Amino acid sequence: MHIVMLYKSTSVHFRALSEHNMKKIYFAGSIRGGRADAELYRRIIEYIQKSDTVLTEHVGNLALSKTEGPPDRDVAIYEQETAWLRESDLVIAECTTPSLGVGYELAYAEKCGKPVHIFYNKRRANLSAMISGNKYFLLHPYREEGEIYPIIDIILGHD
Numbered sequence: 069m070h071i072v073m074l075y076k077s078t079s080v081h082f083r084a085l086s087e088h089n090m091k092k093i094y095f096a097g098s099i100r101g102g103r104a105d106a107e108l109y110r111r112i113i114e115y116i117q118k119s120d121t122v123l124t125e126h127v128g129n130l131a132l133s134k135t136e137g138p139p140d141r142d143v144a145i146y147e148q149e150t151a152w153l154r155e156s157d158l159v160i161a162e163c164t165t166p167s168l169g170v171g172y173e174l175a176y177a178e179k180c181g182k183p184v185h186i187f188y189n190k191r192r193a194n195l196s197a198m199i200s201g202n203k204y205f206l207l208h209p210y211r212e213e214g215e216i217y218p219i220i221d222i223i224l225g226h227d
Contacts, residue, residue: 091120092156094123094173094177095113096163096173097109097167099132100169101167103130105162108162110129111213112216115220116224123155123156153173153176154180158223159174160220166196171199186206187219188210189211190210
């Protein structure tokens with residue numbers, strides 16, 4: 069095992085990661101809250117998929133509908149998404165575009181004890197205090213997209 073240091077504000081968080089094996093990543097990004105960052109989600113998902121499994125690759129689908137569906141479909145979505153959250157090894161979320169659903173997913177992941185890493189563009193986003201004030205979440209503000217990928221490498225245990 070090796071130790072990876074992750075920085076959050078002034079504190080240092082340590083996560084012990086076993087030798088690299090395919091991790092199951094739950095990627096969270098806005099769908100019904102807005103699809104302005106869908107292309108970014110797609111690129112992040114593709115990057116993660118070079119080495120690990122993304123359970124929610126549909127979040128990067130540019131054709132994904134952001135409209136509400138019939139109640140039975142929404143129940144099926146809820147059941148599938150929460151099952152994937154329970155199955156995942158960790159959560160990576162891009163939270164620049166606000167989303168009630170993503171907020172719920174983050175709280176659910178915390179309840180399940182999953183590590184949660186939140187990326188957001190600090191030029192465009194003003195995170196809710198319920199996210200930024202929760203010390204459980206590991207926040208990764210960025211200015212440029214290129215800053216995201218080296219942090220993902222650290223999260224996933226790539227050297």
